[in-house]
Amino acid sequence: MVKDNHSHSAEHVLNLRLRVWRQRRGQPGAFEEHALQGVSTSASFLEMMDMLNEKLVRDGKEPFAFDHDCREGICGMCSMTINGMPHGPLPGVTTCQLHMRNFRDGETITVEPWRARAFPVLRDLMVDRSGFDKVIQSGGFISIRAGSAPEANATPVPKDVSDAAMDAAECIGCGACVASCKNGSAMLFVGAKVTHLNLLPQGQPERDRRVLAMVRTMDDAGFGNCTNQGECQAHCPKGITLDVISHLNRDYLGARVKAFFSSTGKVRRGGD
Amino acid sequence: MNLDSKIASGPLSTKWDAHKAKLRLVNPANRRKYHIIVVGSGLAGAAAASSLGEQGYDVSCFCYQDSPRRAHSIAAQGGINAAKNYQNDGDSVRRLFQDTIKGGDYRAREANVYRLAQLSTAIIDQCVAQGVPFAREYGGLLANRSFGGAQVSRTFYARGQTGQQLLLGAYSSLSRQIGAGTVKMYPRHEMLDLVLVGGHAKGIVTRNLVTGEVRTWSADCVVLCTGGYGNVFYLSTNAQGCNVSATYRSYRRGALFANPCYTQIHPTCIPVHGDDQSKLTLMSESLRNDGRVWVPKNTADSGKDPAQVAETDRDYFLERKYPSYGNLAPRDIASRAAKEACDEGRGVGPEVGGRRLGVYLDFSASIQRLGESVVRERYGNLFDMYENITGENAYRRPMRIYPAVHYTMGGLWVDYNLQSNIPGLFVGGEANFSDHGANRLGASALMQGLADGYFVLPYTVADYLAGVGLSGRPSVEGVEYRDVLAQVNDRVNRLLKNQGKQTARSYHKQLGKIIWDECGMARTRAGLTKAISDIRGLREDFWKNISVPGTGLDVTPELERAGRVADFLEFGELMCRDALIREESCGGHFRTEYQVDGEAKRDDARFAHVAAWQWAGETAEPIRHEEALVYEEAQLSTRSYK
Numbered sequence: 034m035v036k037d038n039h040s041h042s043a044e045h046v047l048n049l050r051l052r053v054w055r056q057r058r059g060q061p062g063a064f065e066e067h068a069l070q071g072v073s074t075s076a077s078f079l080e081m082m083d084m085l086n087e088k089l090v091r092d093g094k095e096p097f098a099f100d101h102d103c104r105e106g107i108c109g110m111c112s113m114t115i116n117g118m119p120h121g122p123l124p125g126v127t128t129c130q131l132h133m134r135n136f137r138d139g140e141t142i143t144v145e146p147w148r149a150r151a152f153p154v155l156r157d158l159m160v161d162r163s164g165f166d167k168v169i170q171s172g173g174f175i176s177i178r179a180g181s182a183p184e185a186n187a188t189p190v191p192k193d194v195s196d197a198a199m200d201a202a203e204c205i206g207c208g209a210c211v212a213s214c215k216n217g218s219a220m221l222f223v224g225a226k227v228t229h230l231n232l233l234p235q236g237q238p239e240r241d242r243r244v245l246a247m248v249r250t251m252d253d254a255g256f257g258n259c260t261n262q263g264e265c266q267a268h269c270p271k272g273i274t275l276d277v278i279s280h281l282n283r284d285y286l287g288a289r290v291k292a293f294f295s296s297t298g299k300v301r302r303g304g305d
Numbered sequence: 306m307n308l309d310s311k312i313a314s315g316p317l318s319t320k321w322d323a324h325k326a327k328l329r330l331v332n333p334a335n336r337r338k339y340h341i342i343v344v345g346s347g348l349a350g351a352a353a354a355s356s357l358g359e360q361g362y363d364v365s366c367f368c369y370q371d372s373p374r375r376a377h378s379i380a381a382q383g384g385i386n387a388a389k390n391y392q393n394d395g396d397s398v399r400r401l402f403q404d405t406i407k408g409g410d411y412r413a414r415e416a417n418v419y420r421l422a423q424l425s426t427a428i429i430d431q432c433v434a435q436g437v438p439f440a441r442e443y444g445g446l447l448a449n450r451s452f453g454g455a456q457v458s459r460t461f462y463a464r465g466q467t468g469q470q471l472l473l474g475a476y477s478s479l480s481r482q483i484g485a486g487t488v489k490m491y492p493r494h495e496m497l498d499l500v501l502v503g504g505h506a507k508g509i510v511t512r513n514l515v516t517g518e519v520r521t522w523s524a525d526c527v528v529l530c531t532g533g534y535g536n537v538f539y540l541s542t543n544a545q546g547c548n549v550s551a552t553y554r555s556y557r558r559g560a561l562f563a564n565p566c567y568t569q570i571h572p573t574c575i576p577v578h579g580d581d582q583s584k585l586t587l588m589s590e591s592l593r594n595d596g597r598v599w600v601p602k603n604t605a606d607s608g609k610d611p612a613q614v615a616e617t618d619r620d621y622f623l624e625r626k627y628p629s630y631g632n633l634a635p636r637d638i639a640s641r642a643a644k645e646a647c648d649e650g651r652g653v654g655p656e657v658g659g660r661r662l663g664v665y666l667d668f669s670a671s672i673q674r675l676g677e678s679v680v681r682e683r684y685g686n687l688f689d690m691y692e693n694i695t696g697e698n699a700y701r702r703p704m705r706i707y708p709a710v711h712y713t714m715g716g717l718w719v720d721y722n723l724q725s726n727i728p729g730l731f732v733g734g735e736a737n738f739s740d741h742g743a744n745r746l747g748a749s750a751l752m753q754g755l756a757d758g759y760f761v762l763p764y765t766v767a768d769y770l771a772g773v774g775l776s777g778r779p780s781v782e783g784v785e786y787r788d789v790l791a792q793v794n795d796r797v798n799r800l801l802k803n804q805g806k807q808t809a810r811s812y813h814k815q816l817g818k819i820i821w822d823e824c825g826m827a828r829t830r831a832g833l834t835k836a837i838s839d840i841r842g843l844r845e846d847f848w849k850n851i852s853v854p855g856t857g858l859d860v861t862p863e864l865e866r867a868g869r870v871a872d873f874l875e876f877g878e879l880m881c882r883d884a885l886i887r888e889e890s891c892g893g894h895f896r897t898e899y900q901v902d903g904e905a906k907r908d909d910a911r912f913a914h915v916a917a918w919q920w921a922g923e924t925a926e927p928i929r930h931e932e933a934l935v936y937e938e939a940q941l942s943t944r945s946y947k
């Protein structure tokens with residue numbers, strides 16, 4: 034296979050013990066133990082899981098189901114809790130970007146799905162994250178019909194504002210923040226989207242209704258409350274910081290106050 | 306068969322306006338009575354579904370991922386072109402058109418490409434209004450960069466995540482329509498077949514990837530935006546689930562498949578590390594703006610540490626061969642040059658399977674000139690990604706790159722309305738063949754997907770619906786639906802019941818090796834002929850020895866994989882057949898028999914046409930149709946980047 038070259042990072046093989054979660058929809062689950070030999074340290078974590086699955090299929094057994102697609106850290110589909118940590122031990126990477134050189138020969142690795150009330154298990158390591166989509170559908174957009182946009186450079190956006198919006202927009206919707214939070218809170222995810230859109234001039238007209246609607250939907254979807262533990266930030270593969278939660282809280286409070294005064298003040302015309 | 310491209314008459318620059326003015330409209334009050342199926346939620350699908358929803362149609366949108374936001378458009382890094390001429394450097398609609406036609410090696414339809422260039426500017430407006438955080442200058446206006454194959458700066462970008470931001474923009478518009486109830490979204494649904502009623506596309510068959518339920522859907526028309534077929538190579542920069550099934554199954558129902566042999570090999574990907582590799586990762590082409598590509602001049606140096614290879618012993622082969630474009634030479638040319646250097650034994654990096662398949666992309670000159678912090682600001686996330694995958698630091702030692710399959714220019718044949726030869730079947734984005742000819746220029750696929758979805762399909766789909774009227778939608782109980790459903794179920798059961806021992810992945814790997822070796826960067830008559838017979842043998846073996854554990858009544862990933870691989874095993878043959886008959890070299894299709902001084906030799910007299918293949922049954926050979934490419938404005942010339 035790969036002949037080592039003195040000048041490149043050395044490759045080894047690992048023998049591993051794997052404890053992997055098995056579960057069918059609506060039924061209780063349990064760990065299954067498997068030994069896996071000859072895993073290259075250049076392989077990604079999901080390639081290691083592929084090896085295990087190939088072995089199972091050749092033995093006529095069902096492979097472990099897991100979500101994955103792009104395998105380059107951007108689609109947000111992969112979602113494994115590895116040794117108790119969403120996306121594994123390396124900060125700033127998704128499960129698919131984690132490589133086996135971060136593990137030791139002979140190690141036992143525990144692989145579980147996201148654990149959160151709002152993310153029920155569909156099968157083995159696969160969960161249902163449709164709650165995130167519902168939150169976006171309720172307000173995570175700027176209402177613009179195709180064809181009605183003004184000239185792009187008509188509204189300059191200061192570079193620092195645009196950069197800050199981009200920082201927040203990098204969220205990949207993976208759900209590690211929810212899975213790492215003992216309350217199963219989605220505040221980092223929702224905060225990231227609110228911050229992205231509410232920072233931009235284009236997002237101003239719907240700023241208040243956006244934050245109110247998204248927070249309401251988030252609560253309805255079964256996500257828990259935020260108690261400022263900060264685990265979400267520690268496990269977010271995209272470096273989304275707690276600042277977005279402060280932003281969300283500020284905008285939410287502001288919108289609530291305005292809603293309070295507008296509901297006791299003038300009669301609103303046209304409704305929303 | 307008469308392939309009518311339905312291109313409007315008149316000068317290129319007014320064709321689209323003239324054509325649009327003739328397209329029929331649907332009364333707003335009637336729109337919600339029309340049911341439109343959109344398969345795919347990438348840039349093309351999400352843009353089409355949301356725009357049709359905004360107009361008031363009843364839209365159902367399907368994707369195989371758990372959320373529409375995860376379509377593979379999300380992975381595009383580099384940027385999107387638009388003829389805004391914000392840099393005042395001589396860009397224009399006409400220049401973007403000319404670059405794209407030339408980049409496609411004069412194998413694209415002129416009118417489509419011109420329209421694409423025209424629509425490019427509205428796309429940027431639309432995306433900015435959605436809140437896409439494109440890179441900006443300190444003055445607050447949009448920034449641009451240059452991209453391979455162009456001499457102007459017309460590429461808009463959002464760090465190294467342009468595709469992500471554009472898709473999230475389209476996804477937000479789609480989500481708004483889902484919230485408003487005009488679009489119903491069906492994630493984790495895979496389209497397995499197309500249903501025709503009276504010769505028109507009137508529905509699909511899907512499998513619910515969670516419950517295993519296989520069912521039919523009826524609609525007034527079907528829009529396929531299911532992406533490209535690069536995964537026929539097994540290793541590619543595509544996502545794991547990218548497939549040819551939706552388009553290939555439609556081909557088997559009568560849709561023509563155009564130019565399947567036109568595939569793009571991207572020059573800057575991270576080299577293969579070993580046998581268990583499941584995908585290849587692209588390093589954005591934008592890196593070539595500041596990186597210099599080289600290999601050692603002497604084979605003896607190829608195993609050495611790059612720092613030990615003296616400057617005079619390095620061959621900056623792109624700068625040497627293509628002095629005016631240098632490291633920015635178009636993709637097909639840069640890829641082939643890298644392959645040639647490695648074939649000569651001058652490749653670098655660790656040996657995999659006895660060969661060194663890699664060339665250096667060296668940033669040391671840029672780091673010296675600009676400082677590490679500037680390089681970090683431009684490409685930091687790419688350098689991190691590289692280090693993550695290879696364990697190497699590209700600020701300290703040159704990156705290693707090698708070409709990998711990245712994009713497929715071929716796809717279902719469509720006319721100017723993006724309608725296939727099957728009435729009511731529309732195809733957008735990478736799934737159609739329309740705009741890139743034999744080679745796609747960087748940053749133009751995102752542009753095409755969004756042009757199709759936001760600004761073309763909403764008009765042309767309406768024209769079709771207005772034409773068929775409101776009585777057009779058949780009942781899903783009809784015999785046409787039941788027949789196709791039964792056939793799909795048979796196939797699913799055949800896979801599940803087979804008593805084999807081999808995995809779908811093992812067949813996919815074998816197929817990928819055949820295609821990469823014989824229908825990759827260099828193709829020969831002998832190799833393609835052999836590939837066709839090898840693929841047939843592999844296909845027979847597959848149906849004898851495939852094993853698919855599970856009942857199919859639940860999440861069954863092996864069933865999904867096996868179905869996709871089965872389609873690739875048929876499609877791969879079609880691809881090789883197309884490559885065999887096209888006896889010329891153009892763009893990404895390089896036949897070693899047809900070259901001058903190592904460069905592609907086109908044969909305009911014999912091959913200035915689109916090849917569109919028609920399925921002729923299980924045992925008969927497919928029929929090849931031709932659509933002549935008539936150039937009114939572009940001058941067919943030898944594509945030179947020297």
Ligand SMILES: Cc1cc2nc3c(=O)[nH]c(=O)nc-3n(C[C@H](O)[C@H](O)[C@H](O)COP(=O)(O)OP(=O)(O)OC[C@H]3O[C@@H](n4cnc5c(N)ncnc54)[C@H](O)[C@@H]3O)c2cc1C
Pocket residue numbers: 344345346347348349350367368369370373375376377378379380381382383384385386467468494495496497530531532533542543544547548550551587711712733734735736747748749750751752754
């Ligand atoms: C790594 C990478 C980088 C790129 N960088 C650039 C770039 O910088 N600039 C540029 O212009 N282009 C780039 N491209 C190309 C560009 O991203 C794609 O061509 C484009 O995004 C394709 O969009 P699409 O909407 O046609 O398809 P996709 O985004 O691939 O969407 C396909 C959709 O179809 C669905 N689907 C597929 N099959 C089925 C089925 N059988 N049943 C149901 N649903 C199905 C999927 O779920 C998905 O929603 C890049 C491509 C890659 C791979």
Ligand code: SF4
Pocket residue numbers: 203204205206207208209210211221222225265268269270271272273
């Ligand atoms: S905030 Fe981070 S952890 Fe949460 S969904 Fe977004 S990327 Fe994932």
Ligand code: FES
Pocket residue numbers: 100101102103104105106107108109110111127128129130
């Ligand atoms: S598989 Fe796409 S982020 Fe991991």
